[in-house]
Amino acid sequence: MTSTASEKRSQKPEQSAAGKAVDTYLIRRLYFFLKPYKWHLGLALVLTLLIAFLGPLRPYLTQVAVDDYISRRDPAGLGRLMLLYLGILMTETLLLIANTYLLRWIGQGALLQMRNTVFEKIQDLHVQFFDRNPIGKLITRTTSDIEALSELLSSGVINIIGDLFRIFFIIAFMFSMSWELSLASLSVLPLLVYATFWFKARVRVAFLNVRDQISRLHSFIQEHIGGISIVQLFGREAHEARKFKSINRDHTGAHIKTIFYFALFWPAVEVIASLAMALVIWYGGAQALSGQVTFGVLLAFIQYVRQFFLPIRDLSEKFNTLQSALASSERIFGLIDTENRVVDPQKPVYPRKKEGHVIFEEVSFRYNSNENDVLKNIHFEMKPGEIVAVVGATGAGKTTLINLLTRFYDVNSGQIKLDGVDIRQMSQHYLRSYFGLVLQDNMLFSGSIMDNITLGNDHIKRDEVHRAAELVHADRFIRKLPGGYMHRVTERGASLSMGQRQLICFVRALVYDPLILILDEATSNVDPDTEYYVGRALDTLMKGRTSLVIAHRLSTIQHADKILVMHKGRIRETGTHRELIRQKEGIYRRLYDLQYRDQVQPA
């Protein structure tokens, strides 16, 4: 029973006519992001052409130097020519710098635009999308997938054009000097092309293997750091060390294989280049003796054959990056094309009066079409100013109520009316301006306490924040923090206690002064010191507001105007605490014994 996990190989997808069509489609869509820079791109193209011309011009000048000045013993002329050479060199350098930077600048601009587009798209998508896709994956789409396009967008196509033109100009210069010698020295070209293709094909496979081996090695290490206790507890150190050794050996072996190909390829290219040079010397020497070419031409050719090799080698490299960049862009556009399931209506309806009157009418909901309903025929009403507590065991469907009311999800049947209007007919922005939401995890963002309270809403004034904080007794501890309200919250609020974080979330809800408060009370106990304040704060918070509370605190259910007892997706009992507690065989009674009774403190 040996591990066969590594046997799986990534398979190369078949390239077909359809694949090509997809490529052009992707390129067209990518161009959308480059469009704002089309004039810059035009300029870059011109610069690229100039550079492609200037490079090969230099060896030509050395030919002139030898033939027209050195052999004619004209030092002054040579000086002038060399100054010209210098000028051209400087121009070429400057143009090259400018062009490289210009292309990078264009690329970074397009990437920025793309990143922001993806972010906006994701942020606007329906909440269920976030439930279905791991956050890590969404982050990858917004960052590294876009990063992978960097090369393609900044230099990709332009550089390929540049390389082609450079090859063209070199050949043109060579032929203008001596077509015979050109043919002679270019006769090694098929050899180079063959070597390059041979190498690319081998190294591609080898690299795929290296990538497999790296990921195998890395996942082994990662897994064994996580499971080190298991290895130690079961005394399998020796066994796992052997296994690691063999994976490590395969990894090294894969690398050594690519080393082999590189060790073969680079020298081969050098040898072929030298071969071309040998041909220049042999045939060119003969031509020089028969007076067909000059020494200057020989010198120029020696430089050309070296210059010639670079773009050819690079071209194949660039096609490869192009291919892998297209794969990334496919994923990105896939995301951009995701359909948003919760959208605003064409013509939003506004209620006549904004007072916070909620009615759930026969609402049913399921998360997936192939699953059972998590809510079945939910029907209830929340009058303005009423406190409604929802109780029930885990999985009873309490949180789903919140998700539906805030329109994180849309109901499958029935409707939810807010001040007489179906919430699907309101704009999401307007609908959510009703709510203040306090969730169980009391997540804080990195940033100052102030930012966490206002969430960047400039309409909220400082003293409003202070007043709200005083009301829920958060002011005292906030002021004690280093920097007070400007105290920077680190890593999701880890530096603050659970209770403190909760109070900050209360302040947030309070400054937004919502008509409807939606509260998912924390299950875990906060420290006794803050516990008292949390209770007081809640009273303040709920006063005069329609409140929907998933209750975990005894005092909440005792003060509620109405308690909805949820069980397995249905509302099974409704009433006040006093009414419900009397039903000895009721669900509420049992829930009360289970969850709330222990909270009764002996007076």
Added chain:
Amino acid sequence: MKELLKLNHLFYRYKGTLALGSLFLVLSNLFLIWIPVLIRQTMDRIEQIAGQRHLTFERAGEVLFSAEAGTLLALNTAYLVGAALLYGVLLFGTRQTIIVASRKIEYDLRNKIYNHLQKLPRSFFDRNKSGDIYTRATEDVVRVREYFGPAFMYTVNTISRTTLIVAIMFMVNARLTAWALLPLPFLAVMAYWVSRYINRRSAEIQQQYALMAGKLQETYGSIRLVKAYNRQEYEKERFFRESARYRRKKLRLDVVEALFHPMLLFLIGISVVLVVWQGGVMVMEGAVTVGNIAEFVIYVNYLTWPVASLGYTLNLLQRSAASNSRIQKLLAVPPETGAEPDTSPPRFEKELVFENVTFTYPGAAQPALKNISMRIRPGERVGVVGRTGSGKTTLVQLIPRLYDPQEGCIRIDGKDIRDYNLSQLRAMIGFVPQDNFLFSDTIGENIGFGKEDATEEEIIKVAEKAEVLENILDFEKKFDTILGERGITLSGGQKQRTSIARALIRKPSVLILDDSLSAVDTRTEDAIIRHLDRDLGNYSMFLICHRLSSLKHVDTIYVLDDAGIVEHGTHGELLERNGFYANMYRKQQLEEELEHI
């Protein structure tokens, strides 16, 4: 930098290979340099022959087949091709020795790190972020390899090639050499500066990248809050700001990168200008020939990369040194200790005793266990219950010495467990941890993990006892089914049962189930406990469990609260006492009732 010297013992093993590689490299440079020399000689000879008036050719073809000139050209060309081929072969040999050796050194070093990691105590893994440990064994090793491989090779190459070329240039003409070499120091300095700048800016970019990803994590992670408070615009602004900052930082790096290559070309270009110009003047003076100019132009090209790599290599060394010092620090952490192994493996025969055990996690204010005392006989079934965080898991983790208590001790048959050999102690224990960690391997391998050379029958037998056999046989590949990322994902219950089978195959004296039946339905749970009961007498069992009904049959139940034992006794006794346990039990019954409404 000194840290790197510590690595030289790794070097030592491959000294022969590396010496051979260096020799190849020097020789290859020798042949490389022969090429321009041959070109010069040929051109000079051609000039001479052309000077001899009586030889006049009409066509190139005539020359090639002429006696003197033709032979000369053919011979020199043959030499040139020969030199090029030898150069190529030697270069191949260099890479095959030095770079391959560096990979082997990397292999050795990584094995060493992994083996060391396996010996480190649990507390080390609590103390350090797993990401950091991971980096040591992956990225840092790669960096150190660069010291042995590329850095070493480039250094030898730069030194040998530069020496050879400069020597031969001087032999030809000192003045022209000085002109040709003039721009090269600038090149070296620039390369050093640029690669340092690039490293630093890249680190900055990495940081900004992480910041951006962190922002995304926050926004995407609390999307409900963002939407509920209508904060999309605000979040957008915040992200756009980071995103724009990232672009700015990238562009700052791009400036340098955009400068580097053109400047390199520029400096080499300057070298060529100087050679042609000053060389030209010297040709007119008769000091050198046109062949020399051709030769020098090639030399300059040959020098470009070795000189530029000087700066690059220096940075490489700095980075390797930093990585290496991190690795050395890891290797210096002392491994877990235990006594020498006994000649005959110990067995649990009389009693397992906790004596006033107190344990505090490093850095914690409160102890996780306070004054725990208990006595367990062979074959006894012990239940451990209590709220989350009451110390149940810590209690059982002390038995295989994942942690050692600060006060009190644990004895098996009268002997402190710290006096046992660590692997012999652990060999007595079958542990089923809470997280049910399984490796991404086949199910068979995972179950067999509990025992060296487990046979197929044994694996099948324990799978049956753990009630997971049927599930496994339902899989298409049975026991060869691969788990994890590359394979299938087991359900929570299947994982737990596989993990139980893994512990059972060890035929342990002490079996520990840390909340290992929570995802298993009641019927299966009963079946498993029945199987375990049947084998009882062979081992004692610790059962941490939330479903109290499963504890009806255990011999003693220990109730933990707030790091101490508050009650113990049988299920019946504890109910009668009407305390903590009884209250918990009643609540669970209520829950169950609710389930059935």
